[in-house]
Amino acid sequence: MATLNQRYTLTQSQKMMVFILSMSLYGLSNMITELVPSAYLGPIEFSIEYFAFIPLTLCILFHPLYAAIGASLGEVIFGELMLGQFGGFGELEKFIAFSLAMYVAGTFVRDPKNKLQVGTAAILGVVIHQAISAMVDILKVWVGVEELEAVPGLAESVVVVEGFAFLNDVLFSGILFALLPTLYLVPRLYGKIEPLLGMKPRDRHDRYSLGEIVGPRLIVTGIFLAAAAFLFEYLSEAGFNVEWEADFLEMFGDWFIWVSLGVALIVAIITITFMIKKKSNTNAADQQEEKIPS
């Protein structure tokens, strides 16, 4: 009974397994959803936005951080890079938003057998992700279009379009492709899939969320990621304002390049710091768990 109050630790290899599992499955599902056409009924889009239930299920069953990062990377590699649609820096924002949402959803669940918790977590994950991406999209148009005030209706229309897409995604994709399948899969896979990776199932006594040793670090990383996402957007907006107020673009074109390069550098530094942080997180003292032979 000594193991009851231990924190939920994984060895390096187990983390890698969770990472690979989540990456390949979510990547595959992404490829499928990319290939399926979407149907429009007026302005309402009935499309399979994403099979969010796969990362959600894995985040609930395993360690959420590795499952979430694996899923985001899978999306980038399979869904974008391999189909030749890699968006470059635009993917950074998607990566951060999606990892954050899935991670929060995963930590929310204490007991995978509790259907209420699982359901709430599934919807929570979708809502967080869609809210972040809607905000980023709105900011993108506001930053990218110069005479926003000069054009009547554009600012409002963007907000309406994005807000509508947000509701559409949460209500349609969120319920059909996140809530229901997650509620179906989690109880069925619980206790079955963990032995295949050589680890014991999570139970309500395993906690790695708030207040535990790994907890603060991961939460700091989460806040850091959110801050990075917002900083990135804020900086581009600030860059826009300077340029907009002073119309000596042609004379000082090079100067603006340096400003922009600086922004690029900051983004790069944030990314690298994030990677290093992630690495140092994985170095937390590992404890070999009793392995169940498969």
Added chain:
Amino acid sequence: MEYTRKFADKLSVEQVKIELLNTAYGNGDTFLAKLDPRTLFIWYLFFGIIPWFIHDVRVLIGMCLFMMVTTYMAKISPLIIFILCLGLLGQGGYLLVVSLFFGGNWTTMLPLLVLTVKLSTISLASISVFCSMNPDKLSDGLLKIKVPGQVSFSIAYGYRMLPTLIEEYHHVFQSFRLRGKTPEKHGFLYIRSIAYFVKIAMLSFYPLLLSTAKSARTTVEALETKGSMYGFNHPEVKKLKLASLKMKRQDYLFLLGSAIYVIALFILL
């Protein structure tokens, strides 16, 4: 269900696999493909970000033209370009319609066109860079710029495993169809059939989750045997692995040429 059947005919599993491998390894002999990955990263770092901060239409159009040239040089497949154009037109058009609805007028067109030029410049830059690097090169390049080994491993793993995964998924999907019963009536707008297929598509992930878990374990065991975890964390191993990457004269010339072009754009326009 004829639409689905037609779609399935065109997109057979084999076809998808061939198309994927073609995107990955198809164009290894173009000029961009011969450059060092770092050159391409630096180049992309510039053209992927700077257009956001430029509001001069002429400079933007000049950059866009340059991107078109590089895209042509990279011999990108027409299908990808077509998908890109469709996406851009769709987004711009949708925004236009809605802003007209909100009392805007045709002057709305101009800023939206500028935005479209901007977006297409950035997308073309990313397409020409990332389509001209094959996966080996990309993962080597990422490793060189100090991205963790896990990421570059994942790229290589993804390209290797995806055909197998697709095939496995296809098998599971077909066996679900064999054992199940398709709805007798299509329902309004094929709604029943669509719901049935979507449901199967999701249910198929249940067996796949278990089998992929097994293969993930095998993969990690193989990685341990090969000592890859050691390799990810030790600079000497990386150095040995990446000895083949070298900045050559053509890399510097390409960067210099791009820089001169951009400066000329700013000065002359």
